[in-house]
Amino acid sequence: MNLYAEARAGALHVQVGEARIDAAVAIRFKDKMREIALQPSDRVVLDLSRVTFVDSSGLGAIVAVMKSLAPARRLELAGLTPNVAKVFRLTRMDSVFVIHPAPEAAAGAAVRHGG
Amino acid sequence: MGADLAADPPLPRSAQPERSPARLTAAPGADLHLVLQADFLSVRHVLRVVRARLGSTLSASAAGNLELVLAEVMNNIVRHAYHGQGGRIDLRIGAEPNALFCRLTDQGSAMPTGGLPDPPRPCTDLPVADLPEGGFGWWIVLDLAEDLQYRRTADRNVVQFRMVLN
Numbered sequence: 001m002n003l004y005a006e007a008r009a010g011a012l013h014v015q016v017g018e019a020r021i022d023a024a025v026a027i028r029f030k031d032k033m034r035e036i037a038l039q040p041s042d043r044v045v046l047d048l049s050r051v052t053f054v055d056s057s058g059l060g061a062i063v064a065v066m067k068s069l070a071p072a073r074r075l076e077l078a079g080l081t082p083n084v085a086k087v088f089r090l091t092r093m094d095s096v097f098v099i100h101p102a103p104e105a106a107a108g109a110a111v112r113h114g115g
Numbered sequence: 116m117g118a119d120l121a122a123d124p125p126l127p128r129s130a131q132p133e134r135s136p137a138r139l140t141a142a143p144g145a146d147l148h149l150v151l152q153a154d155f156l157s158v159r160h161v162l163r164v165v166r167a168r169l170g171s172t173l174s175a176s177a178a179g180n181l182e183l184v185l186a187e188v189m190n191n192i193v194r195h196a197y198h199g200q201g202g203r204i205d206l207r208i209g210a211e212p213n214a215l216f217c218r219l220t221d222q223g224s225a226m227p228t229g230g231l232p233d234p235p236r237p238c239t240d241l242p243v244a245d246l247p248e249g250g251f252g253w254w255i256v257l258d259l260a261e262d263l264q265y266r267r268t269a270d271r272n273v274v275q276f277r278m279v280l281n
Contacts, residue, residue, distance in 0.1 A: 023190045024155035053179075055186045056252035063248050070243040083179035090258050091251045092239040 001028045005036045011076075012041035013103070016051050021058030030061040034068055044069055047103040049079030054087050063093065078103040146209040151189075153202040153221065158189045161206060169208070169215070177280045180259045181215060187252040188219055188274055196223025196272055211277070214261075218275040225272060231265045 002017030014036055021029050037044055046062070048054075054062070066075040078100040080088065088094040147168060151157040162182050170178045185206070192204055205220040226232060236254055237247040256263065260276035267273075 020159065022155070022159060022186065023193070024159050053182065053186075055183065055190065056249070056255055057190065059251055060248040063246055067243055067246060067248070082175065083183070086176075086179065087183065087255065090255055091237070093251075096239050096243075096246060 001025050001032050003029075003032050003036055005039065007039070007041060008045075010041060011043040011045050012037065012039055013045045013047060015047040015049075015103070019051060020053045021051055021061065022053060022055045023057035026057040026061040029058070030064050033061075033065045037065070037069060037073075041073065043074050043076060045076045045078055045100070045103070047078050048084055049081065049103055051084055052081050054084045056087075056091070059087055059091060059093060063096075066097070074098065076100060147207065149206045151204050151206065153189075153193045153197045153204050153223070155190065155193060158186060158193065161189070162186055165206075165208065173280060177278065181217075181278050184256050184259050184276070184278060185217065185219075187256050188276075191252060192219065192221045192223060192272070195226075196221045198224070213280050215278045215280065216275070217260075217278065218273065220274075221272050222270055223272065225267045226265060229267065231263065 004015045004017055006013045006015075014033070016029075018025070033046075046065075062075075062077075069075050076098040077088075079102055080099060085094070085099075088097070088099070147165065149161050149164060151161045162185060165185065166178060166182060169181070173181065189204060189206070193199065196202070202221060202223055205218075207218045207220075209216040232253055234250060234253055237250040239246065241247075256276075259278070261279050263274075263276040265272070265274050
């Protein structure tokens, strides 16, 4: 499970370097995200632009990460590809997360919040 | 109905899962019959095989829906029919006019209610701390699949449905 973390303008930007967050990797994803999130930041932005498939197990893992960050920090999502966006829409989870259209937009939001 | 559950050909009792995670028994262009071991990595592998065989004939959206529904049904079998202990899953996909007919067979535990599960839809209008982390999979199947049916026949579970292509 490759996750690349980088601090950008007060946000911890985490890019998922895998095509899938599915039942086979959901637990590893959750554990690794919790480890990465030990780095302090106001927000955590999960960049899903390389992810083409998320199943309900992967979705559950993303929700679990958000819950582990709350209430001090928010988990925001960026760069959802069409099939991944569909899973969030079908499960109504698109109403729960702040979803940025592109990772760059998430970074821009951070600059505005920070300025 | 274009297909009948009773027409499902019996599997030989001696049949064992192959060492390779998926076995393709259909000739190119014919309907697919894939046999896999009930674990998450084999499910992932079979989804790749299905996409390679059928993806080029489907829209990106239809291919995505098919992959998602098959993933949810097969992962349910891995977890709830075989309790993570492994076993054999048979996946058959047949082409129909403007639809794909899918049938999954396993020899694990029966569905607890004897019929299709009818869980409540997970609520998302909750404080973050109370949000559900599971219970989404079956609703994804209900939302995307048509003509969903379940039957327990002898020692097998049979789940079948159609994916309508647009």
